[in-house]
Amino acid sequence: MLREAEVVVLGAGVVGLTLARLLWKRGRKVLVVAEALGEASRVPVALVNPLRGRRFTLAEEGERALEAALGFYSRFVPLHLGVFRPVPEKDRPKVAERLASLKHRWEGGGVVLEEAFWLEPRPLLERLAQGLPFLRGRVLAWEPPYLRLEGGGRVRGEVLVYAGGGRGAHLLALEGRHIPGLVLTLLDYFPRALSYRVYLAGAALGGSYLPGEKGYRLPPPTEGEVDWLLRGAEALLGYRPQVASAWRGVRFRLGAPHLFPVEGGWALTGFGSTGFLHAPLLAERLAARF
8 A cells, every 4th residue: 555645744743733734725735644643632731831830931932832823723722811820929020021022911929821821632633633634554664755654554755744752753763852741630620721830721730740761651640640740739729629530641852943854854843841832833834845
């Protein structure tokens, strides 16, 4: 079996589907190849927040990326606007400088990022994939202009794009960090996201407790990890919420850049926890090259 397309996108997470949707909209013959929709992108809730971590670092091109994400995702799913970030008193001058032109307001003990948001990834992925040529299969080798599939099939693309995550990084010998993350679904519901060390949004409590590893591994949730998340939630809420279920995924993190040429085409990968933030901006840049 041989399938062919102008652009073959390996990966059906938010990055790969965003790129494929943009190319398809431009009339390009595109084919998405993946084992399934999403994997790490199928997290119960995705937080799109350019002010990162306990150090309040502004993500690279954070303002521009947030603007692109707002414009793109709002065409497919509802966006829940507003992320509240508690800010210790000692950090407020630093945070005020970093907010730059991000739309925000100070409130109580922190800042509300008014255009940061959360969304539900599963309906987003399904709507992005709707109508796209899609081949389900496991890729065993990257052999430009071909992808060799399990079972003996091949896919040929004039351009190949790697938009996968950690599971397929070995195909291009990409060396990054594989960071397990855990999300607990809760009985409580938070219409406005809260974020400091952990995040609460909708019915989800999430964060990354375990250190990054060199190889891909999907460990089960640990007792210490669950307790770490619940203690983080308690610090934000003043009580521990009740847990309904757990979800585990692994993020793949490379140092910048996240868009770069490779043999046979391009790689658009390695975003870690900023995939939903940066996908529309960088996918648009890559799509404009074709």
